[in-house]
Amino acid sequence: MMRTALIFPGQGAQRAGMLSALPDHAAVHATRSEAAEVLGQDWRELETNDALAGARAAQLALLIAGVATARLLASAGAAIDVVLGQSVGAFPAAVAAGCLSFADALTLVRARASHMASLYPSGFGMVAIIGLRAVRVADIVRQSEADGALYVSNYNGPLQTVISGADAALEAAVEAALAAGARKGERLHIATPSHCPLLAPVAAELREVLRGIPLQPPRIAYASASRARLITDPAAIAEDLAANVAEPVRWHDAASLLVERGVELFLQAPPGTVLCDPVSEAHPALRSVALDGLSLDSALYLARGDGASA
Known part of the structure; x- marks a missing residue:
């Protein structure tokens, strides 16, 4: 054990x-x-x-x-x-x-x-979505892909999911997540779209x-x-x-x-x-x-x- x-x-x-x-x-x-x-x-x-x-x-x-x-x-x-x-x-x-x-x-x-x-020297990054279930975040990612490359990258907890991708797509996804009930969307101190x-x-x-x-x-x-x-x-x-x-x-x-x-x-x-x-x-x-x-x-x-x- x-x-x-x-x-x-x-x-x-x-x-x-x-x-x-x-x-x-x-x-x-x-x-x-x-x-x-x-x-x-x-x-x-x-x-x-x-x-x-x-x-x-x-x-x-x-x-x-x-x-x-x-x-x-x-x-x-x-x-x-x-x-x-x-x-x-x-x-x-x-x-x-x-x-x-x-x-x-x-x-x-x-x-x-x-x-x-x-x-990826610029124009990309990662955002933590807090307070929304991962399945809903995944839906938002699919809907936001028209704004640029975007992926679900970290499943940290039941209500904490990180997404990675282009800046415009991240911004659109955060807006959608907040509208769907997320507590916040927090930009991480990472300049690359990791884990995708x-x-x-x-x-x-x-x-x-x-x-x-x-x-x-x-x-x-x-x-x-x-x-x-x-x-x-x-x-x-x-x-x-x-x-x-x-x-x-x-x-x-x-x-x-x-x-x-x-x-x-x-x-x-x-x-x-x-x-x-x-x-x-x-x-x-x-x-x-x-x-x-x-x-x-x-x-x-x-x-x-x-x-x-x-």
């Missing part, structure tokens, strides 16, 4: 200073230093407001924060049973599971983000890069947010990492799968609470806790699950 899941957010969760705000711990310092060496860049340059406006810095910063958090918890004896990442969060999940080296993850994420940005067929070329490039990168069977269970199932075969995990950029995220289904497998505690790696909120809404009887902002002692107390002191 699984008890604790460590979950990793995707692009949109980033914020200025997010790497400096990580706990003062040897595992965190080592992870940031390793990233700087591999990238040939001071990690502090990735966490400024200007840098985080671009896909490259945002995705790399999220990878570094996720891996640093997982390493900290592991070094303190935390009992993590399964990992699950949303979008680029799948890469720190794969590192935490023991499938992928951190250095290789940095190489892959840098390529992923750079190709995404070059494909428009990004198939990025998935194809990542498949080619992954051909030269060895993956190992997971030591901690690895769950896919795009397939909403556990994956154990290294080749299938490689395909999941490559393909997820062009496939819808089924976050609600993936989290529900883990609940069915016995997960009682969801711990979200920094930054923010973006993944905890839909889990808490769908499964109010479970604990879903963001590690961001918690003291190191409190985070380790929760993660160890045995009441041990830090």
Whole structure:
């Protein structure tokens, strides 16, 4: 039986200073230093407001924060049973599971983000529709396609769905969603139309890069947010990492799968609470806790699950 899941957010969760705000711990310092060496860049340059406006810095910063958090918890004896990442969060999940080296993850994420940005430098994006069921959002997407490319890209919760596409189509869809009873339509801090067929070329490039990168069977269970199932075969995990950029995220289904497998505690790696909120809404009887902002002692107390002191 699984008890604790460590979950990793995707692009949109980033914020200025997010790497400096990580706990003062040897595992965190080592992870940031390793990233700087591999990238040939001071990690502090990735966490400024200007840098985080671009896909490259945002995705790399999220990878570094996720891996640093997982390493900290592991070094303190935390009992993590399964990992699950949303979008680029799948890469720190794969590192935490023991499938992928951190250095290789940095190489892959840098390529992923750079190709995404070059494909769609402007005129596209993503919007979260809050307060309307996914089936109604899908209807609106179909009706709004005349205004440009538009897709349902994230099924985050029963009343939280993200759409991706051209700006004009997004604006038309938000107007229709609000008229249909949605509470709000919120533009995400993502300049590319992720998790839809428009990004198939990025998935194809990542498949080619992954051909030269060895993956190992997971030591901690690895769950896919795009397939909403556990994956154990290294080749299938490689395909999941490559393909997820062009496939819808089924976050609600993936989290529900883990609940069915016995997960009682969801711990979200920094930054923010973006993944905890839909889990808490769908499964109010479970604990879903963001590690961001918690003291190191409190985070380790929760993660160890045995009441041990830090």
